[in-house]
Amino acid sequence: MEKPLTEHITPGAPPLDLAAYEENGGYEALRNTLGSMAPGEMTSLVENSKLRGRGGAGFSTGMKWSFVPMGENAPKQKYFVCNADEMEPGTFKDRYLMEGNPHLLLEGMILGAYAIQAPTGYIFLRAEYRKSEEALARAIEEARRAGYLGENIRGSGFSHDIHLHSSAGRYICGEETALLNALEGRRAVPRAKPPFPPVVGLWGKPTIVNNVETLCNIAPIVRHGPEWFRKLGRAEEAGTKLYGVSGRVRNPGLWELPLGTPLREIIEEHAGGMRDGYRFRGVIPGGASTDFLVEEHLDLPLDFNSVQKAGSRLGTGTMIVLDDRTCPVGMVLNLERFFARESCGWCTPCRDGLPWVEKILEDIESGGGREDDLGILHQHAKFLGPGRTFCAFAPGAVEPLQSALKYFEDDFRRHFDGKGCPYHAPSAATGNGQPPSSSQGPETRNQKS
Amino acid sequence: MATLHIDGNPYEADPRQNMLQVSLTHGFDLPYFCWHPALGSVGACRQCAVRQYRNEDDQQGQIVMACMVPAAEGTRISIQDEEAREFRKSIVEWLMINHPHDCPVCDEGGECHLQDMTVMTGHAYRRFRFRKRTFTNQDLGPFINHEMNRCIQCYRCVRYYKDYAGGRDLDAFASHNHVYFGRSEDGVLENEFSGNLVEVCPTGVFTDKTLKGHYTRKWDLQSAPSVCAHCGLGCNTLPGARYGGVRRILNRYHHDINGYFLCDRGRYAYESVNRPERIRHPLLHEDAHDTDTHSKPEFCSVDHALKRARDRLHSARRVIGIGSPRASLESNYALRALVGEDHFHNGLPAAESHLVNVALDILRHGPAKAASLREIEEADAVLILGEDLTQTAPRMALAVRQSIMRAPEETARALGVPAWNDRAVRDVIQTDRGPLYIAAADETRLDDAATSVVYRAPEDLARFGFAIARAVHGDAPPVDDLPEEDAAVAQRAAEALANAKRPVIISGTSLGNESLLRAAANIAWALLRREKPAALAWVVPEANTFGAGLMGGRPLREAYQAVSSGAADTAIILENDLFRRTHDVDVERFLQSLKSVIAIDSLRNRTTDRAHVVLPAGTFAESDGTFVNNETRAQRFFQVLAPEEDVLESWRWLGHLESGTAPSEEPRWKELDDVLAAMARDLPELAGARDAAPAADFLKNGSKFPRSPRRFSGRTAMLAHRDVSEPKPPVDSDSPLTFSMEGSVTIPPAELVSHYWSPGWNSVQALNKFQEEVGGANRGGAPGVRLIEPEKATHSFFTDIPAAFTRSDQKYLVLGLHHIFGSEELSRHAPALAERIPEPYVAIGEADATARGVNEGDEIVLRILGRQHKLRARIRTRLPQGVLGVPAGFPGLTGLVFPADGHW
Amino acid sequence: MLSDKEREEIEAELPHYPRKQALCIEALKVVQLHRGWVDDSALRDVAGFLDMTEHEVDSVATFYNLIYRREVGRNVIHLCDSVSCWVMGCDSICSHLKKSLGIGMGQTTADGKFTLLPIPCLGDCDRAPSMMIGHTLHSDLTPDKVDKILRNCE
Numbered sequence A: 001m002e003k004p005l006t007e008h009i010t011p012g013a014p015p016l017d018l019a020a021y022e023e024n025g026g027y028e029a030l031r032n033t034l035g036s037m038a039p040g041e042m043t044s045l046v047e048n049s050k051l052r053g054r055g056g057a058g059f060s061t062g063m064k065w066s067f068v069p070m071g072e073n074a075p076k077q078k079y080f081v082c083n084a085d086e087m088e089p090g091t092f093k094d095r096y097l098m099e100g101n102p103h104l105l106l107e108g109m110i111l112g113a114y115a116i117q118a119p120t121g122y123i124f125l126r127a128e129y130r131k132s133e134e135a136l137a138r139a140i141e142e143a144r145r146a147g148y149l150g151e152n153i154r155g156s157g158f159s160h161d162i163h164l165h166s167s168a169g170r171y172i173c174g175e176e177t178a179l180l181n182a183l184e185g186r187r188a189v190p191r192a193k194p195p196f197p198p199v200v201g202l203w204g205k206p207t208i209v210n211n212v213e214t215l216c217n218i219a220p221i222v223r224h225g226p227e228w229f230r231k232l233g234r235a236e237e238a239g240t241k242l243y244g245v246s247g248r249v250r251n252p253g254l255w256e257l258p259l260g261t262p263l264r265e266i267i268e269e270h271a272g273g274m275r276d277g278y279r280f281r282g283v284i285p286g287g288a289s290t291d292f293l294v295e296e297h298l299d300l301p302l303d304f305n306s307v308q309k310a311g312s313r314l315g316t317g318t319m320i321v322l323d324d325r326t327c328p329v330g331m332v333l334n335l336e337r338f339f340a341r342e343s344c345g346w347c348t349p350c351r352d353g354l355p356w357v358e359k360i361l362e363d364i365e366s367g368g369g370r371e372d373d374l375g376i377l378h379q380h381a382k383f384l385g386p387g388r389t390f391c392a393f394a395p396g397a398v399e400p401l402q403s404a405l406k407y408f409e410d411d412f413r414r415h416f417d418g419k420g421c422p423y424h425a426p427s428a429a430t431g432n433g434q435p436p437s438s439s440q441g442p443e444t445r446n447q448k449s
Numbered sequence B: 001m002a003t004l005h006i007d008g009n010p011y012e013a014d015p016r017q018n019m020l021q022v023s024l025t026h027g028f029d030l031p032y033f034c035w036h037p038a039l040g041s042v043g044a045c046r047q048c049a050v051r052q053y054r055n056e057d058d059q060q061g062q063i064v065m066a067c068m069v070p071a072a073e074g075t076r077i078s079i080q081d082e083e084a085r086e087f088r089k090s091i092v093e094w095l096m097i098n099h100p101h102d103c104p105v106c107d108e109g110g111e112c113h114l115q116d117m118t119v120m121t122g123h124a125y126r127r128f129r130f131r132k133r134t135f136t137n138q139d140l141g142p143f144i145n146h147e148m149n150r151c152i153q154c155y156r157c158v159r160y161y162k163d164y165a166g167g168r169d170l171d172a173f174a175s176h177n178h179v180y181f182g183r184s185e186d187g188v189l190e191n192e193f194s195g196n197l198v199e200v201c202p203t204g205v206f207t208d209k210t211l212k213g214h215y216t217r218k219w220d221l222q223s224a225p226s227v228c229a230h231c232g233l234g235c236n237t238l239p240g241a242r243y244g245g246v247r248r249i250l251n252r253y254h255h256d257i258n259g260y261f262l263c264d265r266g267r268y269a270y271e272s273v274n275r276p277e278r279i280r281h282p283l284l285h286e287d288a289h290d291t292d293t294h295s296k297p298e299f300c301s302v303d304h305a306l307k308r309a310r311d312r313l314h315s316a317r318r319v320i321g322i323g324s325p326r327a328s329l330e331s332n333y334a335l336r337a338l339v340g341e342d343h344f345h346n347g348l349p350a351a352e353s354h355l356v357n358v359a360l361d362i363l364r365h366g367p368a369k370a371a372s373l374r375e376i377e378e379a380d381a382v383l384i385l386g387e388d389l390t391q392t393a394p395r396m397a398l399a400v401r402q403s404i405m406r407a408p409e410e411t412a413r414a415l416g417v418p419a420w421n422d423r424a425v426r427d428v429i430q431t432d433r434g435p436l437y438i439a440a441a442d443e444t445r446l447d448d449a450a451t452s453v454v455y456r457a458p459e460d461l462a463r464f465g466f467a468i469a470r471a472v473h474g475d476a477p478p479v480d481d482l483p484e485e486d487a488a489v490a491q492r493a494a495e496a497l498a499n500a501k502r503p504v505i506i507s508g509t510s511l512g513n514e515s516l517l518r519a520a521a522n523i524a525w526a527l528l529r530r531e532k533p534a535a536l537a538w539v540v541p542e543a544n545t546f547g548a549g550l551m552g553g554r555p556l557r558e559a560y561q562a563v564s565s566g567a568a569d570t571a572i573i574l575e576n577d578l579f580r581r582t583h584d585v586d587v588e589r590f591l592q593s594l595k596s597v598i599a600i601d602s603l604r605n606r607t608t609d610r611a612h613v614v615l616p617a618g619t620f621a622e623s624d625g626t627f628v629n630n631e632t633r634a635q636r637f638f639q640v641l642a643p644e645e646d647v648l649e650s651w652r653w654l655g656h657l658e659s660g661t662a663p664s665e666e667p668r669w670k671e672l673d674d675v676l677a678a679m680a681r682d683l684p685e686l687a688g689a690r691d692a693a694p695a696a697d698f699l700k701n702g703s704k705f706p707r708s709p710r711r712f713s714g715r716t717a718m719l720a721h722r723d724v725s726e727p728k729p730p731v732d733s734d735s736p737l738t739f740s741m742e743g744s745v746t747i748p749p750a751e752l753v754s755h756y757w758s759p760g761w762n763s764v765q766a767l768n769k770f771q772e773e774v775g776g777a778n779r780g781g782a783p784g785v786r787l788i789e790p791e792k793a794t795h796s797f798f799t800d801i802p803a804a805f806t807r808s809d810q811k812y813l814v815l816g817l818h819h820i821f822g823s824e825e826l827s828r829h830a831p832a833l834a835e836r837i838p839e840p841y842v843a844i845g846e847a848d849a850t851a852r853g854v855n856e857g858d859e860i861v862l863r864i865l866g867r868q869h870k871l872r873a874r875i876r877t878r879l880p881q882g883v884l885g886v887p888a889g890f891p892g893l894t895g896l897v898f899p900a901d902g903h904w
Numbered sequence C: 001m002l003s004d005k006e007r008e009e010i011e012a013e014l015p016h017y018p019r020k021q022a023l024c025i026e027a028l029k030v031v032q033l034h035r036g037w038v039d040d041s042a043l044r045d046v047a048g049f050l051d052m053t054e055h056e057v058d059s060v061a062t063f064y065n066l067i068y069r070r071e072v073g074r075n076v077i078h079l080c081d082s083v084s085c086w087v088m089g090c091d092s093i094c095s096h097l098k099k100s101l102g103i104g105m106g107q108t109t110a111d112g113k114f115t116l117l118p119i120p121c122l123g124d125c126d127r128a129p130s131m132m133i134g135h136t137l138h139s140d141l142t143p144d145k146v147d148k149i150l151r152n153c154e
C-alpha cells in the first residue's frame, strides 16, 4: 500500500532533514516543474488529481486555486497560506506530518504558491505545537540555503519565501478568514464571504489557504501525476487520508490509508477494537464538529461523499470513539462547552446560543434537566445551522448535538429523573466539574462574572 | 432600478442597496441591530433573517440575512416565512439572555430599539433559567454613561467610533459571550463625536450622561425642530425640553448636512440654556458707566424696562444698532429696521467682516458653488486650506473623514463588493484611503486621515494654495520662490484634485487670512476650467455669520467711530458680547462714550454688565428664527419651549422698543412672518429665508403639528414639579407648531419634524419612516433654502499672492487656535462641556522653544497688543517657527483679533 | 519601555509583514515571554512601538487565550479538557491537580509557582489525557505521573 504522506516518517525519530528528504525524491517535483510548467498547468494538474481539502470542508484544491486572478492585470502581491492551526478536538494529524516530514509540506506550499504566482507564504501554526515549530523553522532554513526558497528559486525565475507565524490561541483561528485576520494582527473574527480569500484575502490580496495534509499531497501528485493519485483512493475518491482514532480503543493512533477505508476496518483492525470491558456506541468521525455515527454505520466507507450521505462529515478524519460506559450527554456537554468557550463572539446565535446549550446540558447532567430542554436543544441544533450564523463554526458546533439528540435521546431522558447522570466512573460524569467562568482563563479584566 | 419580490409582490429598488434597506424603504418592519444606514452591513446580529428563493420555482429557499443580500434584479425573499420569523424571535431571545431587563430604570426605556425589536419579533416569555453574566461599567467622562450589562453585542459602537469617526480609544475586548465594549481602562472618550454613541447604540449601554443629570422620560420631552447655534454649519437638532429647561439634544436628520451625526459641542452645549446666569428679567442699571458708585443692576418689570429704554431711545441724538452673528436673521433685521440701514452694524470686527464679505462674494460670483456636508462626504478628493476642522467646524471634519473612503470604495466595487458590505469593503481596501490634503498652521485631528499635511504660517498656506491652483490650470497665477518641498506636495495635491470626479476645496476664516479664501477660490476655479465640478466649502465661526454678512451692516469699528466722533450716543446691542470681539480698550472706550446702552441677551456677560437696560432674550430654545449656514442655507429653528418669566425673542423686544413710548402700544412685529415679509421686501438677497420653513398658517388637515409626542403623559403631568393643574397651553402664533400633544398625526414637512416616531418604532430608528428611502433624502425635501446659488460666469483668477511669511526676532505671529470645547461663547456655559475645556496656554513650535529655552508647562508672559498674558507653554512639533498660538475665545484671550503680533 | 532584547525580537519579525500593526500579537507574545504576562505597562509599550493605542492592543490581547492579561505563575499548566481527553478521564486528572496545588481552574498558587488553565485539544488525542507545561507536552497522564511532573517543575 502506498503512503505518500507518511512513508518516510518514523514515529519518535527526528524530522526528516533536507538531505534525507531529497534522497527519497524530495524536491524533485519542484525541480522538474518550477519555471518549466506553466502556473495554470500546475493548477489543472492538481484539479485533475481530484484532491479535496483535508482541512474539513473537502473543497477541490485545484478548483480553489483556479479562483485566483492570474495574468497581467492580477495583483502582483498574492499570498499562499498553510493552515496549521489544528485545534479541532480529537485531531492530531497535521502535527504528525509537520513533526515528521516538514519538507513535504514546504515543497507542497512552494508548488502551490507557484501555481498562483504568490511571492509570499505563511504557515499559521498553533502556538502549542512547539515541536512542529522547531521542525518547520529548521526546514525553512534548510530550504532557503538550498535555494528552494528565496529569490529566483533554482533559476526558475519564481521567487517565494515562507514565514512561520505562531498563533496565540483560539480555535476560531482555524477558520480561514479568521486566520487571515489573526495573521494581520487583529481579532480573529471571521470575514464576510463573499468576497472569498482567493480574490480578497490577506491584506486584501488574493490568498489561498490550505490545510497541512492537503499541501503534503501536492508534491507527490506533481511528481507521480494525477492519475496515480486518483488510484490511491478507494472507490471514487482520490488519494490517501490520515485516519486517527482516540477514545477507549486498544490501540489509539493515526494511519495513512486509502481514502474511503471503511469505518469498521479502521476501528477494528488498525485501532485494535474496543478495550476490554467497553463496547462501541458511536463515533464522531472527523473531529468535534461532526455528527455522531453509530453501529449501523460501521461499514461505511470513510470518504467525503459517503459520510455526508450518512448524515455526518468526514471532517478531519480523526475520530473519537464513544464507548458504552461514557455518557453521551456528558460527551456532548464537553463538546459544547468547548464551542461556547471558543466562539469568537461576533454573531448572536453562536455567541449566546451555545452557552445556553452548555448550561442546559450541564443542568441535565447534574439532574436539573427538564423535558422542555429537549425542545430548546433541538431548536438550537436547527437555528445554529448553516446560513443562520456568520461562519461555519456554529453549524459545526451543533452537529454532535443534533446527532446525539437523534441517536441517544434515551440517554437524555434517563437524566431527567432528577438523579442526574446514570453513568459512573471512570469517565463519569458531571462535566469536568468547574463552573464555566473559571475555565475562561485570564483573558480580560473587564468582566466581573 | 431592479425589480424584486418580497413575499410574492414585486417592488422596484436601487440595485446598489441591500435587501434590508429595500425592505425598510418599502415600509416592511424587518428588525435589525447591527446594520446602520451610515455604517453599512456586517451580518453580525443575524436579526434581519429572511428566506431567499433562487427563482420562482424554488419552493424551499434558504435562510439568509437581508442586510447581506444585494438588491439584484430578480431577488426573491420572504419576510413572513414562518421559520424566518421564528428565527428572528430566537435572536431576540438570545440577546435577552444576559440583558438585565431593567427597562423601568433604564434611561433608554421608551426610546429603545431593543424594546421595539423585542415587541416586533414577539419574544415575550423567558425560557433561559440560568444566571446572567455581568460586567463592570466604566467612567467614560462627562458625556457618556456606560452600562455594559445592557449590551447586545451588535458591534455598532466600535464600528461607529473607530471606523466612522476615527476614534482610537473605544474597542471590543475579549471573546465569546464575554465580549466587552469600552476602553482598556476608565477614562474620558476622546473623540469629538462620542455623543453619537447615544443614538448609535440600540439599547441603554451608552446613554446621555447630561440627560441623566436631569432625567425625564423621553416620551415626556417636548420637542421642536432646531438648528445648532454653536458653529457655522447649521446641523439640524431636536432639543427635548421639560419643566422649563432643555434636557438633551438629539440629532435631527438633514440629508445634506449632518445626516445621522452631531459633534459633541452641538450635542452638549444645550445646558447653557438652563444656567443660573441666564437673564430672565429685565435689568436696569442707571449708572452702569459710573465705575465709582459700584451700583448693581436691578431687576424691574417689563413695562418699566421698556419705558426706560424707550425714553433713552427718544432722548438719543442718534441710535446705532449692533447686530450679531449669533442672533437670528429676524432679530438682526428687526434691529436694522429699528435703527435704519445706515446705523446698523453687523457686530463683527472689521477684519472678520471683510473676510465674510470676501467669502460671500466668491460664492455670489461663482462659478464654484458651496458644497454641502453631504457633498463633502461624497467627494473623492478634498483639500483643506488653513482650517483645523475638528475645532472650527467639527461636523465637517467627520464628513471629510468619510470622503477618504470614496476612492477605495471604487476599488472594492470593481471586485464586486458593494459599498454597503462594510467589513468586506474594509477587507479589500485595508489602509488604502482616498486623497485628502491638509494645509494647516498646526497639527489637526484629521492629520491621521490625510495623504499629506503641510504645516505653515498662514501666508505660506495661501501661497501653497495658489501653487495648487497654478498646477491645476496654467492660467492661474504662478507662485514665485515656493520651497521645493511645498511645490512637490502642491503638485501632487493638484493631480489628485484634477483626477477626482467630485473634488472639494475647504477653507475659512479661522486664521484671519483673506489670501487663503482667494487661493481656495482659485483652485476651485482652476478645476472648473478643467471641467471638474469642484465645489467650495467655507468655514465660518458662528451660527449666523453668513446671515450677518448678508444683512449688509457695517463692521464694529464704524460703530466705534460713530460714537467717538460724536455722531451717535446710544446703542442697542443685540446678543453680542463686544468684549469677545474687539480689544478691551476699544470696547471700554466705546461703552464709556455712550449715553445709553441697551443690551438684549440671554446670558450675562461683560457687555450686558455695562448696559443701562438689559432685556432678557430667548435662546435658540425659546425663539423662532432663521440662521444662514456656511453654504448660505437659511434654516428655521423653532421654540422648543415657550419662553418663561420675562424672556422674549430678541426680535419681539426690538418690536416693542420700536412701537413708541406708551407701554400699551402695539409692537411693530406681531408674528415672525411679519418680520420675514418685511425683510424679504427690504433685502431681496434674504428673501429666500421666508421659504426656509412653512409659514405659521400652514395647516395639515386643518391642524397644526404637536411639539409633545403622542405618548406624552398628559397635560396634568406637564408642570408636575409645581402642581398638577392643567395649564392652558401657550398659543404659538409664529409657527405651524403647537405646545400640545394634539394636532396633525401625519408626517409633517421635513422642516417641522419634531419627533421620530412611528407605530412600533419608538427609538430614533423610527427615522427610517421619515426618509424617501432609508438613509436617503428627507421625506418632503431637504429643510432650508440656499440663498446663494452661483452664477455660471467664469471668474478671472485672483492674482494678489501674498509674500512669504518672514520671521522676525522682535515679534511672533500669534494665531488664535480654535477648540471645539472652549472657543465658542455659549457652549462654555454648559457644565459637562466645560469639563472638556483645556487650560489656556501658548503653543510654541519646537525650534522656538529650544531657541528660547522653554519647556513644556513653563509660564510665559506674552504681550499681545499691549495686553499681557501669563500662559503656560505647550510645545508643538508642527507649529512653524516664528508663530505662536493661543486658544481663541478663552477668558483673558477674548477680544484679540488674530493674527496679532506678540512679544515675549 | 520595551527592553532592547524585546525590541530586537519584535523587529526581527518586521520584514515578514507589510504593516507593522500585523505584529501586534507577535509583540505581545514577545513581551509575555520576557515578563511572564502582559501588564498594563507592557500593553502601552507594545502600543507605543506599533503606533497603536493601548485600547487597540488590549482589544487584540484579550481575544487570544494564550496572552495573559493577569499575572500567572512560573509554570502555566495547560490541561487539555477537550473531548478525547475527557473520554479518557481528564476530569480526574483535573481534580487531582486542583487538590495537589490547592487551587481552582484559572488560579495561581500562593507561591506563584503554578497557574492552572484549561486548553483546547493539544493534538495528542491518541495519548490522552494530556497537558502542557511551558513548552513540554505530557501524555498518558495518571495521578502518579502528574505528581512526578509537578515535582520536577522549578
Ligand SMILES: Cc1cc2nc3c(=O)[nH]c(=O)nc-3n(C[C@H](O)[C@H](O)[C@H](O)COP(=O)(O)O)c2cc1C
Pocket (backbone or CB within 6 Å): A052, A053, A054, A055, A056, A057, A058, A059, A061, A083, A084, A085, A086, A087, A088, A171, A172, A173, A174, A175, A176, A177, A209, A210, A211, A212, A214, A215, A391, A392, A393, A396
Ligand atoms: C471553526 C473552524 C475551524 C477550522 N479549523 C481548521 C483548522 O484548524 N485547520 C484547518 O486546516 N482547517 C480548519 N478549518 C477549515 C478552514 O476554514 C479551511 O476550510 C481550510 O483550511 C481549507 O483548507 P483545505 O481546502 O486544504 O481543506 C476550520 C473551519 C472552521 C469553520
Ligand code: SF4
Pocket (backbone or CB within 6 Å): A172, A190, A342, A343, A344, A345, A346, A347, A348, A350, A351, A389, A390, A391, A392, A393, A394, A395
Ligand atoms: S458562528 Fe458567529 S460567533 Fe460563532 S465563530 Fe462564527 S462568526 Fe463567530
Ligand code: FES
Pocket (backbone or CB within 6 Å): B020, B031, B032, B033, B034, B035, B042, B043, B044, B045, B046, B047, B048, B049, B065, B066, B067, B068
Ligand atoms: S442587521 Fe442584518 S445581520 Fe444584523
